[in-house]
Amino acid sequence: MGKRAFTVGVAGNPNVGKSVIFNALTGSRQHVGNWPGKTVERAEGVFHYQGWEIRMVDLPGTYSLAAQSPEEMIARDYIVSGVPDVVIDIVDATSLERNLNLTLQILELTDRVVIALNLMDEVERGGWKMDVEALEEALGVPVVPTVATEGKGLSELVEAIVEVAEGRQQTHPAAVNYGLTVEGYVETLEDDLARLRIDGRNRWVALKLLEDDPEIVEAFQQGNLEACCLNPDADTQSVLPETLHAILNRAVRLREGIRPDAKVEIVRRRFEFAHDLVHRVVHRLRPEEESLTERIDRIVTHKVWSWPIMLAMLTIVFWITVKGGEIGGGWLGAGFSWLIGAARAWLTSIQAPWWVTGALVDGFMMGTGTVIAAMLPPMIILFVAFALLEDLGLLPRLAFNLDRPMQALGSQGKQVITWGMSFGCNVTGVMASRIIENKKVRLASILTSPLIICSGSYGAGVALAIVLFGEGALLVMLSLVFLSLGAASLATLGLNKTIFRGEPGSFVLEMPPYRKPQFGQVIWRALVDRVALTMWRAVEFAAPATLLIWVLGNIPRGVPFEQTAIGWLVRGLAPLGQLWGLSGEMLTALLFTLPAKEIVMPALAMTYGLQTTLVESEQVLNYLPQVWTPLISYTFLVFFMFYLPCLVTVWATWKETRSLKWTLMGLVVPLVMAALITFVVYQGGRLLGF
Amino acid sequence: MLKAAYAQQETEGLLSIDGLARAVGLPEFLAEQGMEALLAFGWVEEDAQGGMHLTNEGKVRAQELIRVHRLWERYLVEREEMPLEAVHTEADRREHEITPEEAAKLDAELGHPAWDPHGDIIPDAGRRVPPPAGSPLAAYVPGDRLRILHVEDEPPALFAQLVAMGLKPGVEVEMVERQPGRLRVKVAGSSLPLAAAAAERIHAVPVPILPVPLSELPVGSLARVAEVKGSGKHQRRMLDMGLVPGAEVTVIRTAALGDPVEYHVKGTAIALRHTDTDNILVEEIRNG
Numbered sequence: 001m002g003k004r005a006f007t008v009g010v011a012g013n014p015n016v017g018k019s020v021i022f023n024a025l026t027g028s029r030q031h032v033g034n035w036p037g038k039t040v041e042r043a044e045g046v047f048h049y050q051g052w053e054i055r056m057v058d059l060p061g062t063y064s065l066a067a068q069s070p071e072e073m074i075a076r077d078y079i080v081s082g083v084p085d086v087v088i089d090i091v092d093a094t095s096l097e098r099n100l101n102l103t104l105q106i107l108e109l110t111d112r113v114v115i116a117l118n119l120m121d122e123v124e125r126g127g128w129k130m131d132v133e134a135l136e137e138a139l140g141v142p143v144v145p146t147v148a149t150e151g152k153g154l155s156e157l158v159e160a161i162v163e164v165a166e167g168r169q170q171t172h173p174a175a176v177n178y179g180l181t182v183e184g185y186v187e188t189l190e191d192d193l194a195r196l197r198i199d200g201r202n203r204w205v206a207l208k209l210l211e212d213d214p215e216i217v218e219a220f221q222q223g224n225l226e227a228c229c230l231n232p233d234a235d236t237q238s239v240l241p242e243t244l245h246a247i248l249n250r251a252v253r254l255r256e257g258i259r260p261d262a263k264v265e266i267v268r269r270r271f272e273f274a275h276d277l278v279h280r281v282v283h284r285l286r287p288e289e290e291s292l293t294e295r296i297d298r299i300v301t302h303k304v305w306s307w308p309i310m311l312a313m314l315t316i317v318f319w320i321t322v323k324g325g326e327i328g329g330g331w332l333g334a335g336f337s338w339l340i341g342a343a344r345a346w347l348t349s350i351q352a353p354w355w356v357t358g359a360l361v362d363g364f365m366m367g368t369g370t371v372i373a374a375m376l377p378p379m380i381i382l383f384v385a386f387a388l389l390e391d392l393g394l395l396p397r398l399a400f401n402l403d404r405p406m407q408a409l410g411s412q413g414k415q416v417i418t419w420g421m422s423f424g425c426n427v428t429g430v431m432a433s434r435i436i437e438n439k440k441v442r443l444a445s446i447l448t449s450p451l452i453i454c455s456g457s458y459g460a461g462v463a464l465a466i467v468l469f470g471e472g473a474l475l476v477m478l479s480l481v482f483l484s485l486g487a488a489s490l491a492t493l494g495l496n497k498t499i500f501r502g503e504p505g506s507f508v509l510e511m512p513p514y515r516k517p518q519f520g521q522v523i524w525r526a527l528v529d530r531v532a533l534t535m536w537r538a539v540e541f542a543a544p545a546t547l548l549i550w551v552l553g554n555i556p557r558g559v560p561f562e563q564t565a566i567g568w569l570v571r572g573l574a575p576l577g578q579l580w581g582l583s584g585e586m587l588t589a590l591l592f593t594l595p596a597k598e599i600v601m602p603a604l605a606m607t608y609g610l611q612t613t614l615v616e617s618e619q620v621l622n623y624l625p626q627v628w629t630p631l632i633s634y635t636f637l638v639f640f641m642f643y644l645p646c647l648v649t650v651w652a653t654w655k656e657t658r659s660l661k662w663t664l665m666g667l668v669v670p671l672v673m674a675a676l677i678t679f680v681v682y683q684g685g686r687l688l689g690f
Numbered sequence: 691m692l693k694a695a696y697a698q699q700e701t702e703g704l705l706s707i708d709g710l711a712r713a714v715g716l717p718e719f720l721a722e723q724g725m726e727a728l729l730a731f732g733w734v735e736e737d738a739q740g741g742m743h744l745t746n747e748g749k750v751r752a753q754e755l756i757r758v759h760r761l762w763e764r765y766l767v768e769r770e771e772m773p774l775e776a777v778h779t780e781a782d783r784r785e786h787e788i789t790p791e792e793a794a795k796l797d798a799e800l801g802h803p804a805w806d807p808h809g810d811i812i813p814d815a816g817r818r819v820p821p822p823a824g825s826p827l828a829a830y831v832p833g834d835r836l837r838i839l840h841v842e843d844e845p846p847a848l849f850a851q852l853v854a855m856g857l858k859p860g861v862e863v864e865m866v867e868r869q870p871g872r873l874r875v876k877v878a879g880s881s882l883p884l885a886a887a888a889a890e891r892i893h894a895v896p897v898p899i900l901p902v903p904l905s906e907l908p909v910g911s912l913a914r915v916a917e918v919k920g921s922g923k924h925q926r927r928m929l930d931m932g933l934v935p936g937a938e939v940t941v942i943r944t945a946a947l948g949d950p951v952e953y954h955v956k957g958t959a960i961a962l963r964h965t966d967t968d969n970i971l972v973e974e975i976r977n978g
Contacts, residue, residue: 064930068923095958098932263926264918268934271956278957297943297952306946400961404947407963506927509961511952 367546
């Protein structure tokens with residue numbers, strides 16, 4: 001190659017500004033994928049500095065390298081693999097002691113470490129003084145103070161990385177003193193391990209053996225140290241399994257000698273080291289005063305006041321979403337009408353054949369325009385609102401208050417947040433699930449979010465309900481909202497009792513201080529990362545789908561409705577829905593509704609043979625009440641609300657899980673719930689004589 | 691009188707008129723008459739050096755009186771539901787109107803109680819009366835958390851006042867402040883001033899700091915982690931969050947529905963559920 005390049009792994013606790021630093025350094029040159037075989041996101045990026053090509057790999061945020069979760073395993077294995085030439089450890093300077101637990105573990109694995117001491121502005125605001133030089137001296141690796149959100153210290157950070165990578169900066173990583181007993185045992189094991197020539201990792205492996213680390217112990221049992229502990233730079237020889245078993249047996253015996261418990265003692269000593277270090281380098285400049293966070297939290301998590309506050313917050317967000325959706329949708333709709341009119345006029349003027357005009361204008365443009373006008377405005381508002389709430393630090397408080405009821409469903413408070421977002425748009429709900437660290441809960445959130453009625457289907461549902469039930473529409477819709485919450489809860493409980501059964505993980509919710517959102521940055525990222533991407537996908541799905549629908553309804557031309565493809569579909573699907581009281585027309589219309597729930601009315605108009613394009617019309621409003629009984633109407637509404645998520649939601653599910661299995665489950669769960677609920681409603685209604 | 695003499699002999703070894711007078715709250719001349727009566731009964735004798743002490747017969751009688759007195763007190767509180775501050779006087783009257791056989795019946799009826807309502811041991815028939823356990827309140831320093839073992843029931847007025855303040859055997863108090871002649875204790879959340887003379891009459895022992903689950907601490911408490919139970923992932927997660935033995939934890943607030951609870955540990959705010967904090971045993975430093 002001849003090109004000078006090296007790789008940097010970015011490690012750190014969750015919520016320390018890791019992604020801010022990663023994004024600031026790599027900009028838009030990022031590639032997002034998954035870690036091999038894991039549903040954990042892996043982001044990579046490249047940037048250039050002083051003739052170096054620096055490849056950065058963002059490691060999952062972890063509190064430790066204990067290999068107790070997929071995230072910890074990934075971070076640890078990556079550092080152990082020796083692939084990164086340098087590891088940046090991003091540390092939250094406001095809670096140095098807790099963060100050092102990870103730092104000290106990284107220093108046991110590699111000496112090529114640079115520490116970014118982030119959130120230094122908050123340290124100063126909080127009335128603390130930090131002696132960075134003393135910290136650097138004690139840890140033995142470069143420590144660079146940063147304020148990532150303002151870009152401060154980043155160039156110094158890059159400079160330090162390059163110095164370490166080039167070997168210009170010598171490092172002497174700090175070693176924790178684990179006390180006489182443990183250190184004695186470590187020495188004993190190190191002597192044994194020296195024969196294995198794992199070079200430079202002896203101390204770390206010895207400690208892990210004493211800690212009863214599951215991964216290392218298994219590697220010793222199986223006689224294969226390749227993946228877990230070998231230093232790739234070391235000159236390795238093959239070892240006999242008997243040797244490894246002998247070492248393991250010795251470690252097990254030694255472990256018994258550490259009281260009260262080897263694992264507890266080792267972590268305790270590490271924190272003690274961190275505690276003493278923090279005591280030496282952090283000094284209080286002025287007495288502690290009650291923080292703003294404390295004052296806000298007293299209200300926001302108040303036993304009584306928290307409820308109206310949470311409700312008001314959600315109401316405001318949704319009110320803006322609905323209002324903004326109406327207004328923005330109106331503008332966009334008008335814009336598309338004008339565009340469609342112009343296109344039609346132009347096509348007529350050049351005497352294009354009927355099917356070109358039909359497919360392009362009535363199919364493609366009309367359909368796509370409807371979908372964009374319906375989805376774009378609420379999506380922008382919701383994504384931005386969510387990003388701001390997240391940046392502000394309010395989401396953990398919501399999760400804190402709502403955790404108790406979710407425990408009963410085997411879940412966590414954060415799942416309610418994704419449901420809340422789903423009321424606006426299922427896509428935001430699915431994407432919001434990434435705030436949940438626990439994999440099972442995250443998947444349950446993704447799978448159940450589509451059961452929540454989104455503002456799109458709610459809007460379409462209201463229009464239908466007014467036609468079908470008149471005055472009773474509001475009551476009908478209210479019942480559907482409760483039904484939807486019930487269905488989501490039931491599905492969560494069901495999932496946690498079946499495929500997610502097993503030991504629930506410990507629940508740790510960090511309550512970070514409130515921070516002033518970086519408005520410009522947050523809004524920009526929400527628009528670029530989320531809205532633009534999502535909208536592009538929506539168009540990608542909607543365009544071919546609406547084109548196909550037009551083709552189905554209009555080819556061959558001039559035949560009676562029964563002989564169009566739609567007519568065939570209606571007759572073909574008819575037997576499927578009998579048990580649920582759903583006709584072929586309804587099922588076909590629901591198929592057409594997959595690109596976006598908002599187009600259900602024109603879809604019904606098409607499947608009942610009233611019109612041949614997906615355009616809003618009065619006709620269907622008069623027609624439906626004549627052919628649907630109240631029970632059928634209600635049954636259809638129930639099924640419509642739950643049956644399947646829109647295609648964009650399916651795409652979002654794929655994007656968040658990167659797994660075909662879970663994407664399919666994202667279809668199965670709502671379909672099963674819809675079938676169950678609709679069956680009960682329809683058959684129950686019939687039994688009651690409706 | 692005989693009981694006071696017994697107490698004095700147990701603590702000082704010898705009897706003196708002025709000591710007795712102070713203990714019973716009588717003028718010295720009346721105490722002298724009382725002493726003469728004790729000598730006449732043969733309960734007290736004068737030895738060669740002129741020191742006065744109880745005869746064996748006197749000791750046995752005193753022990754019996756104390757035992758019956760305490761039994762009556764117990765009876766009065768338990769069966770007649772008499773207020774604690776009134777039982778002493780009544781028991782003083784009744785202790786003389788009872789035969790040893792009746793005393794044994796009373797003892798049996800009460801289920802052979804070990805303690806009287808003031809926290810004093812009820813000795814078995816014919817046994818020595820042990821001195822009050824623990825040390826006077828004044829012997830402790832601010833910050834100590836104590837359990838009251840015994841409150842002197844003499845003089846009755848002072849005793850009644852202490853009881854009214856909530857200073858009863860079994861109650862836990864915290865020493866807040868100690869100055870010459872006066873100290874301040876915290877009882878059931880309120881801080882009370884106490885004269886040194888009164889504090890001398892209250893005996894207490896330090897509350898043994900028993901580790902309790904973190905989940906049981908009220909908001910505002912400060913505690914030190916003693917043990918992290920559980921195994922595997924759960925234990926490891928708690929340890930890695932900084933909940934290691936020796937770490938200090940502050941209970942900040944409970945969620946609107948009582949669970950989870952927010953804690954400060956190692957400079958970070960984290961919320962944990964009861965199911966996890968049940969496994970973390972802590973020693974209380976300060977109760978909320």
